[in-house]
Amino acid sequence: MIRPIAIVWGGVMAAVCTVLFQTSYEVGALRETLARINEDIAREHETIRVLNGDWAFLNQPDRLRELANSYTDLVPLTAAQIVAGVDSLPLRPPPEPLDPLDPPNADGEALPDARPMLLSGTIAAPLPRQKPAKPPRPASPTVAAERAPAPRPVPAAARPASASAPATISVAAPAPAGRTGAELTDAQSAEAELVDLLLSSFRQRQSERSAQP
Amino acid sequence: MMPAITMGPLRAMPRANRTVKITGRTARAIDVSRSRLLVTAVAFGLAFLGVGVRLIDVSLPERIATDNRAAGVSLSDRGVARGSIVDRNGTLLATDLPGALVFADAPLVLDPEETADRLREVLPELDRAALLHRLTSTGRKIVLHRELTPAQHQQILRMGLPGIGFETGPRRHYPQGAVAAHVVGFTGHANEGRSGIEKMFDDTLIQDRATVALSMDIRLQALMRRELLAAMEEFQAIGAAGIILDARTGEILSLVSLPDFSPYDRGNAEPDTRFNRASLGVYEMGSTFKLFTAAMALDSGAAGLGDGYDASKPLRAGGFRISDYHAENRWLTVPEIIKHSSNIGSALMALDVGPERQRDYLRRLGLMDRAPIEVSEVGRPKTPAPWREINTMTISYGHGMAVSPVNLVSAVAALVNGGVLHPPTLLARPAGEPIPGTRVLSERTSDQMRRLMRLVVTDGTGGNADAEGYLVGGKTGTSEKILNGRYSRSARMSSFVAAFPMNDPRYVVFAMLDEPQGNADTFGFATGGWVAAPVIGRVIEQMGPMMGVMPQDPDSPDVHEALDIDRAPTGRSSGGNSFAALAPR
Numbered sequence: 001m002i003r004p005i006a007i008v009w010g011g012v013m014a015a016v017c018t019v020l021f022q023t024s025y026e027v028g029a030l031r032e033t034l035a036r037i038n039e040d041i042a043r044e045h046e047t048i049r050v051l052n053g054d055w056a057f058l059n060q061p062d063r064l065r066e067l068a069n070s071y072t073d074l075v076p077l078t079a080a081q082i083v084a085g086v087d088s089l090p091l092r093p094p095p096e097p098l099d100p101l102d103p104p105n106a107d108g109e110a111l112p113d114a115r116p117m118l119l120s121g122t123i124a125a126p127l128p129r130q131k132p133a134k135p136p137r138p139a140s141p142t143v144a145a146e147r148a149p150a151p152r153p154v155p156a157a158a159r160p161a162s163a164s165a166p167a168t169i170s171v172a173a174p175a176p177a178g179r180t181g182a183e184l185t186d187a188q189s190a191e192a193e194l195v196d197l198l199l200s201s202f203r204q205r206q207s208e209r210s211a212q213p
Numbered sequence: 214m215m216p217a218i219t220m221g222p223l224r225a226m227p228r229a230n231r232t233v234k235i236t237g238r239t240a241r242a243i244d245v246s247r248s249r250l251l252v253t254a255v256a257f258g259l260a261f262l263g264v265g266v267r268l269i270d271v272s273l274p275e276r277i278a279t280d281n282r283a284a285g286v287s288l289s290d291r292g293v294a295r296g297s298i299v300d301r302n303g304t305l306l307a308t309d310l311p312g313a314l315v316f317a318d319a320p321l322v323l324d325p326e327e328t329a330d331r332l333r334e335v336l337p338e339l340d341r342a343a344l345l346h347r348l349t350s351t352g353r354k355i356v357l358h359r360e361l362t363p364a365q366h367q368q369i370l371r372m373g374l375p376g377i378g379f380e381t382g383p384r385r386h387y388p389q390g391a392v393a394a395h396v397v398g399f400t401g402h403a404n405e406g407r408s409g410i411e412k413m414f415d416d417t418l419i420q421d422r423a424t425v426a427l428s429m430d431i432r433l434q435a436l437m438r439r440e441l442l443a444a445m446e447e448f449q450a451i452g453a454a455g456i457i458l459d460a461r462t463g464e465i466l467s468l469v470s471l472p473d474f475s476p477y478d479r480g481n482a483e484p485d486t487r488f489n490r491a492s493l494g495v496y497e498m499g500s501t502f503k504l505f506t507a508a509m510a511l512d513s514g515a516a517g518l519g520d521g522y523d524a525s526k527p528l529r530a531g532g533f534r535i536s537d538y539h540a541e542n543r544w545l546t547v548p549e550i551i552k553h554s555s556n557i558g559s560a561l562m563a564l565d566v567g568p569e570r571q572r573d574y575l576r577r578l579g580l581m582d583r584a585p586i587e588v589s590e591v592g593r594p595k596t597p598a599p600w601r602e603i604n605t606m607t608i609s610y611g612h613g614m615a616v617s618p619v620n621l622v623s624a625v626a627a628l629v630n631g632g633v634l635h636p637p638t639l640l641a642r643p644a645g646e647p648i649p650g651t652r653v654l655s656e657r658t659s660d661q662m663r664r665l666m667r668l669v670v671t672d673g674t675g676g677n678a679d680a681e682g683y684l685v686g687g688k689t690g691t692s693e694k695i696l697n698g699r700y701s702r703s704a705r706m707s708s709f710v711a712a713f714p715m716n717d718p719r720y721v722v723f724a725m726l727d728e729p730q731g732n733a734d735t736f737g738f739a740t741g742g743w744v745a746a747p748v749i750g751r752v753i754e755q756m757g758p759m760m761g762v763m764p765q766d767p768d769s770p771d772v773h774e775a776l777d778i779d780r781a782p783t784g785r786s787s788g789g790n791s792f793a794a795l796a797p798r
Binding site for chain 1: 268289305386390439680758761
């Protein structure tokens with residue numbers, strides 16, 4: 001005669017047994033995996049040791065010397081060839097900060113600096129000829145800033161042979177003659193403006209990109 | 214009604230007033246069956262309990278513990294019986310790699326003739342007759358070959374020869390071959406270190422499977438060996454030794470003894486090739502000892518740099534006649550004695566120092582004791598007993614006392630590095646730890662010695678050692694070997710000990726040739742200045758750029774200031790005060 005409590009206990013027991021056996025088999029399987037992985041690791045270590053031994057063997061100084069003699073024209077360095085130690089060489093100048101809009105292109109072709117540039121006297125020199133009425137500009141360089149978001153350099157902008165080209169340059173920064181301090185402030189503010197522009201456009205492009213699916 | 218009566222006492226009857234009392238035979242029968250039931254229930258209960266416990270025992274992940282025990286060795290060390298030995302840059306010098314040996318279980322070999330022939334297809338180096346003899350014996354495990362390559366292993370395995378078995382396990386490998394054989398040493402078949410570092414560090418290598426890092430630089434080792442081999446061939450020498458030592462730490466960067474042996478073929482190596490000339494051999498070093506004589510004379514105040522000695526005629530003492538090889542036959546100052554390597558001058562200088570102080574200085578310089586380097590093959594210096602005046606005189610120019618090249622080199626390092634003796638070592642000194650050292654000479658004496666050693670190379674007998682730009686300084690040494698109890702004129706040990714750059718010495722370099730023969734290029738000379746000095750020059754020339762030593766202009770004012778003998782601090786040390794001041798209290 002089976003009473004309900006016995007049924008409950010039987011059920012519990014069956015469940016426990018099932019779980020126990022299942023766990024047991026899982027552990028067994030995991031243990032096998034572990035052993036296999038350990039075996040693999042040990043074999044890898046062994047391989048590494050063999051390769052290290054091989055590497056040391058192949059890099060015997062005498063062997064390298066023979067190879068260098070037969071395949072290269074290299075000879076040991078002599079004292080006369082040494083001019084200065086690494087310590088006495090000047091440090092490389094710190095790199096220019098990268099422009100987010102204009103990274104160096106993949107072809108390795110050097111792109112011009114996107115920041116506003118100081119126009120040298122030679123570039124600015126044709127100006128007086130275009131406007132003979134004005135007195136010749138002082139020797140101090142004229143400051144001009146590109147306001148276009150496209151970071152084209154000044155030489156490119158100056159290249160067009162049309163008569164308006166010099167005007168474009170002077171429009172960008174109508175420089176009063178002779179006020180160096182004012183010119184610098186002008187250039188600085190132009191630069192700040194340009195950086196703002198570039199950054200906002202950069203952020204916009206970024207947000208556009210992230211908005212795309 | 215009967216069933217109700219018999220069942221009555223067993224079950225709780227709902228109605229209490231109908232209780233029935235059973236007595237007599239029936240009652241006894243019920244008692245018996247009750248106790249039987251109880252016993253059976255307990256027995257079954259215990260059985261089920263046992264089954265249950267066993268069930269849990271089997272099911273639980275109990276084997277993890279045993280697994281851990283099996284994997285007592287870390288995964289990276291499986292198949293490794295000994296740790297590796299590396300040089301100061303981490304280049305492997307000795308390591309364990311998996312390998313296989315092949316053995317024969319002779320009684321199981323069916324056809325010895327065929328087995329022998331087939332084995333020789335793969336291992337042609339085995340002798341057929343010997344192989345047949347071994348295969349027909351009764352041995353159960355006759356090792357036929359110990360170092361099978363994986364390819365040979367596969368080939369023999371595929372042949373399926375009965376009675377031929379394999380044993381795989383770690384095999385010791387020496388990727389640098391003979392280059393560092395004397396230092397690294399080798400192991401025996403039972404995996405025990407038999408010589409060199411392998412023997413000295415057996416425990417560390419086996420128990421901890423630790424990597425032992427040597428002070429040696431394999432590039433310098435190969436360089437020194439190559440130049441010594443070339444010189445041995447050029448001068449038909451029977452042997453050679455070379456050492457490069459870091460003058461500031463006492464670390465041995467190179468230790469070469471020639472002829473050497475392949476660690477794979479040590480069984481067949483000639484005993485002479487196994488002999489370590491650089492550390493086990495002790496030799497009368499000849500004129501290089503004059504450096505120590507000058508140093509002790511200057512340091513003790515027995516002589517000043519400007520003092521002179523009468524070297525105009527040979528010296529006679531106790532039946533010996535001391536004469537000069539490069540005889541000047543006049544009064545010589547201390548720098549001239551070193552420059553011309555005058556035996557007479559050195560002997561007179563040593564007499565001024567006296568036997569007692571000479572012995573003390575030599576002991577301080579470590580020349581009276583075994584060099585404390587970490588191989589078992591280290592020779593004990595041979596010193597005279599009793600130490601008479603005549604011994605003092607001959608020892609002053611390196612005869613009558615024998616030391617190992619390691620002894621000599623570490624003492625010379627103390628002469629040039631400011632006067633501190635660092636015990637020589639073959640192990641890389643751990644970075645950041647203080648370097649052990651004891652002061653043996655004053656700074657001032659060391660400064661004077663640097664100038665004297667530079668003088669030997671610029672103006673004296675050591676010109677062939679000058680590697681341009683590296684400000685080499687040194688001293689030649691040539692001694693006659695004792696053959697059949699007397700000094701031989703034709704059998705020499707020719708050596709040179711140098712340091713560079715001399716204005717701030719970083720390395721001491723030593724080269725020695727055993728019984729070199731002069732040739733046309735050296736005008737028949739086979740002395741240290743002709744045969745060993747060029748080796749030094751070539752070694753320094755090549756190791757300079759390797760070790761980052763900047764060449765310097767020998768004519769720059771700084772160099773003249775540091776190395777010219779006439780700008781040296783002159784005069785005497787104050788009567789041995791420096792030595793007394795250094796003595797432990």
